[in-house]
Amino acid sequence: MDQELTIYNSLSRQKEIFEPLNEGVVGMYVCGPTVYSDVHLGNCRTFVSFDVIFRYLMHLGYKVRYVRNITDVGHLVGDADSGAEGKIEKAARLMKLEPMEVVQMYTNGFHEMMSIFNTKSPSIEPRATGHIIEQIEMVQAIIDNGFGYIKNGSVYFDTLKFNAANKNVYGKLSGRVVEELISESRDNLKNQDEKNHPSDFAIWIKADPSHLMRWNSPWSVGFPGWHLECSAMSTKYLGTTFDIHGGGTDLKFPHHENEIAQNHGACKCSPAKYWLHTNMLLMNGRKMSKSDGNTITPTQLFTGDSPHVSKGYSPMVVRFFMLQSHYRSTLDLTDEALKAAEGGYRRLMEANKILQGLSSSNTGTGGNLDQEINGLIDQMHLQMSDDFNTPKTLARMFELVTKVNGLKAGHLSIDEVQKSTLDRLKSTFQAFIFDILGLTNELSGANENGENLVDDLMAIILDLRKAARTNKDWGTSDKIRDSLKELAIQVKDDKDGTTTWTKN
Secondary structure (H helix, E strand, O other), X not given: OOOOOEEEEOOOOEEEEOOOOEOOEEEEEEOOOEOOOOOOHHHHHHHHHHHHHHHHHHHOOOEEEEEEOEEOOOOEHHHOOOOOOEHHHHHHHHHOOOHHHHHHHHHHHHHHHHHHOOOOOOOEOOEHHHHHHHHHHHHHHHHHOOOEEEEOOEEEEOHHXXXXXXXXXXXXXXXXXXXHHHHHOOOOOOOHHHOOOOOOEEEEEEOOOOOOOOEOOOOOOEEEOHXXXXXXXXXXXXXXXXXXXXXEHHHHHHHHHHHHHHHHHHHOOOOEEEEEEEOOXXXXXXXXXXXXXXXXXXXXXXXXXXXXXXXXXXXXXXXHHHHOOOOOOOEEEOHHHHHHHHHHHHHHHHHHHHHHHOOHHHOOOOOHHHHHHHHHHHHHHHHHOEXXXXXXXXXXXXXXXXXXXXXXHOOOOHHHOOHHHHHHHHHHHHHHHHHHOOOXXXXXXXXOOOOEHHHHHHHHHHHHHHHHHHOOOHHHHHHHHHHHHHOOEEEEEOOOOOEEEEEO
């Protein structure tokens, strides 16, 4: 943790030096999916971004408790908070399933997709339905503190009263003011006559007789509001105030804004010190939309079964593509950009294979090249510590790729590099690829620890080919080469007698 880390805090709208509440320990909460359908690509981008953040915090030496919830109740259609049908209940009704069948099916699918993208599992993954008691207790605390009121069995958060008692809290994250929320309120659908003000929001909702997901409470048989679950679960597992709260930029309002109000209303404290938000994923320069056909699922992206791509792209190419843009920037998904990412990903992996194979036997006392390599390694750490800037980090890594390829081709001399520098480059380069950026080597079968089963098998095959060539058994040698070519594996015999291979 010698490296100073700066983070862009959405709450202050500026970069701040990261100072955890407890030295050496980080608590991070990220809003997870509402499991009523397959996870969409925009969500995948958010969770990949926070996976890198999680990985880098651990790389810096922090002990991280990463909490990412599963929303399985309370998220109503249209993001309303009164009178509308729940997203999970609607899916259950259309599919003629129990709500928990829908939840389990799409939770399983979400976990599978996160595994495909090689994201680490969170430390804790709580479900909203497993924390009804905690949510009821928080509603009661809000009422006891004078910021909640009961109408016909539902409980609403009193935004005007809260705003009067807590100046510059409600609206600070999103930049809205309560007066604007009269017209901007996203839940201006039904039961508005129950509210004291249109910007008030439900924290407990009385269930209609037809509602399938319902629990007893002091106020009615009903269910918690969508915003309440994250306040209750983050508090339970990370404390009343913790380090990092994250999610997509679309959650700033109303979800995160209402979370802040609820936490202040319940315990008179702010939930998180730093708020991080990922930006939108676009496609062909426009917002993804099912209604106009400008959309693609992760599976379609992998298989190529979509008019928006010319072929399928592997999960690691897609992950690499996502990392080429800063998490706070919009990311435009195009076929051309994916093709470029595929080339960049291959180049990175092949350079790492070459680098790990470089021998330190010819290293020297150092020189300008040695200084350049160490400088670029330092820059990699500096860029990642500057608000997790993956595109600039990758830019420095590709400068090192050029150096590695130059050493392999002989354009650069290995005797200008010290052994300690080469060892540092090997370990750092591999750590950034596999441990921090979370890539796996699909070209050689490497896992995230860099262990290459396919590389080992290829070494055996190439040894057999070398033995055949030594014995002038050209038939066997050519058969091995031609068979590999049919598998899109190209074998190259270098002038120094070494043989290398690449996957086309």
